[in-house]
Each structure stands twice: as C-alpha cells, then as structure tokens.
Amino acid sequence: MTVQDISSLPPARGQLLAGLRDILPLAIGVAVYGLAFGLLAAQAQMSGLQTGVMGTIVFAGSSQIIAVERLVAGAGAGTALLAGLALNLRLLLITASLRDELAGRPWWQILLGVHLATDENWALMHAMRARGRPAGYWYLVGGGLALVAIWVLATVAGAGFAAAVPEPRALGMDFAFTAAFIAILRSLWSGNAMLLPWAGSVAIVLLAGLLAPLDPTWTLILGGVSGAAVAGAFGHD
Incomplete structure (x- = not known):
C-alpha cells in the first residue's frame, strides 16, 4: 500500500497502517535480538509458551534479558524483577512525553499506548512529524503492534531452536546474553x-x-x- 493509498483512509486507520508499514525496517533488528533472547530463555529452562507469554506481557527487550540473566546467575525472582524494572526506567520518560497523544482517550487506549511505546516506534513517530507527515497515537500503536508481533515470534522461535539443540554451549550459544544485550544497546543509542x-x-x-x-x-x-x-x-x- 502506497502513502497515497493510506492517506485516503480514515485518519485512525490510515495512521495505524502507516505505522505498521514504516516500522518494518527497524523490526528486522528487533527480530535478530529476539532470536537471541529466545536462546537465553531456553537456557533458563523457559518453554516456548512461557517465552511468548513473557514477551507479550512485558514487551521490553533489555528488561527481559537482564531479568532472565539474573535468574540464570542464581538471583531470586524479586531481585531479577527489580533489575529489569531499573533498566527500563527510561520508558517512564517516553510515556510521560506522550501525554498529549493520550489525553482524553479511554482507559484501554491509554493502557494500550503505554504498553506498546518503545524506543523504536516513539522515535519513528517524531521523525515522521519532523518530515511533515501526520503521526500521532494510532501511528505509534501501529508500529508497536508490528514490533510486539515480531518480538514474540522471534523469541519463541529462538527458544524452540535452542530446545532442539542437544548442546547449546557447543555452538557458542552461551554468548547469546552478551550478544543480545550489545544489539539492544546499539539500537537504543x-x-x-x-x-x-x-x-x-x-x-x-x-x-x-x-x-x-x-x-x-x-x-x-x-x-x-x-x-x-x-x-x-x-x-x-
């Protein structure tokens, strides 16, 4: 669908589809470190279902990686949760900056927007505005929906692959924690x-x-x- 086709749609639907489309190049990177996180989750004895549920509910790559890494290292669930939350405190600043987009919306739209807000779709929304294109709440949600779908699919695929490999360490998969975190740090810069x-x-x-x-x-x-x-x-x- 071209930009002209999308612009002819109702504003909310047009922005939703535009967000879904525009985020796809960035979603490739999300898929790469999603696969890496799936490998990590398998090392923590998480099944594909557990990995997918975690990705859907938490939907925060760096937070998930740190929390699972701490669990593998022997930390308790409480300290692992605190470590993940601390690493993602920046999202408080991102969601706070969305007050204009969220103002006056029903509670479910506010929760949806806050949950789907990430570095990638938030930055893309502002980049599109700087180019003079309409990009608001539904643009952000469209990008977030694409990212969460790709993230969950990639993490589940990674966990399933690791579970099928008899000796993950023999393939160097124990380096996946470090590799995935480096990839996420690069995407955050x-x-x-x-x-x-x-x-x-x-x-x-x-x-x-x-x-x-x-x-x-x-x-x-x-x-x-x-x-x-x-x-x-x-x-x-």
Missing part, C-alpha cells in the same frame, strides 16, 4: 544526547562494584536508576 545519562550510569555501576560489596543485581539497579535520574534532570527524553 540515538545520538550525543544519550552520552551523559549513559556515562553517569556506567560510572555508578563501576564505583558500586569497586567500592561496595554489592551483588551485581543491585549495581545494575543503581545504574539504571542513576541513568534515568540524569536524563530526567537534564531534560533528555
């Missing part, structure tokens, strides 16, 4: 505005690891909270 929050987060993690006898989970939590605090203090979205 959006320019020099990210430098200060990231530097603050890294500094706190290093200092906490060197000067305080903390479990790695708590250093990750401190790093996530400090990075979000720096971003909020300096007005970075």
Whole structure:
C-alpha cells in the first residue's frame, strides 16, 4: 500500500497502517535480538509458551534479558524483577512525553499506548512529524503492534531452536546474553544526547562494584536508576 493509498483512509486507520508499514525496517533488528533472547530463555529452562507469554506481557527487550540473566546467575525472582524494572526506567520518560497523544482517550487506549511505546516506534513517530507527515497515537500503536508481533515470534522461535539443540554451549550459544544485550544497546543509542545519562550510569555501576560489596543485581539497579535520574534532570527524553 502506497502513502497515497493510506492517506485516503480514515485518519485512525490510515495512521495505524502507516505505522505498521514504516516500522518494518527497524523490526528486522528487533527480530535478530529476539532470536537471541529466545536462546537465553531456553537456557533458563523457559518453554516456548512461557517465552511468548513473557514477551507479550512485558514487551521490553533489555528488561527481559537482564531479568532472565539474573535468574540464570542464581538471583531470586524479586531481585531479577527489580533489575529489569531499573533498566527500563527510561520508558517512564517516553510515556510521560506522550501525554498529549493520550489525553482524553479511554482507559484501554491509554493502557494500550503505554504498553506498546518503545524506543523504536516513539522515535519513528517524531521523525515522521519532523518530515511533515501526520503521526500521532494510532501511528505509534501501529508500529508497536508490528514490533510486539515480531518480538514474540522471534523469541519463541529462538527458544524452540535452542530446545532442539542437544548442546547449546557447543555452538557458542552461551554468548547469546552478551550478544543480545550489545544489539539492544546499539539500537537504543540515538545520538550525543544519550552520552551523559549513559556515562553517569556506567560510572555508578563501576564505583558500586569497586567500592561496595554489592551483588551485581543491585549495581545494575543503581545504574539504571542513576541513568534515568540524569536524563530526567537534564531534560533528555
């Protein structure tokens, strides 16, 4: 469907389909680290069904990776959950910036928009606006629906593949945690505005690891909270 065809549709439907279409190039990267996360989930003894349900409900790649990595490392469920939440505190800033798009909408649309908001479709929405194209709530939702579908399918495929391999470590799959996280970090970098929050987060993690006898989970939590605090203090979205 061309841009002209979409522009002739009712505004909500046209923006929904435009968001679905425009996000597809970015969704390729999501599929790659979704496969990697599926491999990780299999190492944590998660089935394909459990992996898919987690991806649908949580739908936060970096948060899911850290939480599962902490579980594999022997941390409890509570600390793994806190580590995942701390890493995704930046989403509070993203959802807060959507107040105009969410204002006056019914509760289910607010929940849907907040749940589907990611770095990719949020940034794409603003990029399209900068080009003069209409991109609002339904554009964001369209992109989010495409991403969550691809994320869940990729993670389930990765978990199923790992379950079918007798010795995942023999193929180097134990490196999947690191590889997936590097891929996600690369996708999150959006320019020099990210430098200060990231530097603050890294500094706190290093200092906490060197000067305080903390479990790695708590250093990750401190790093996530400090990075979000720096971003909020300096007005970075």
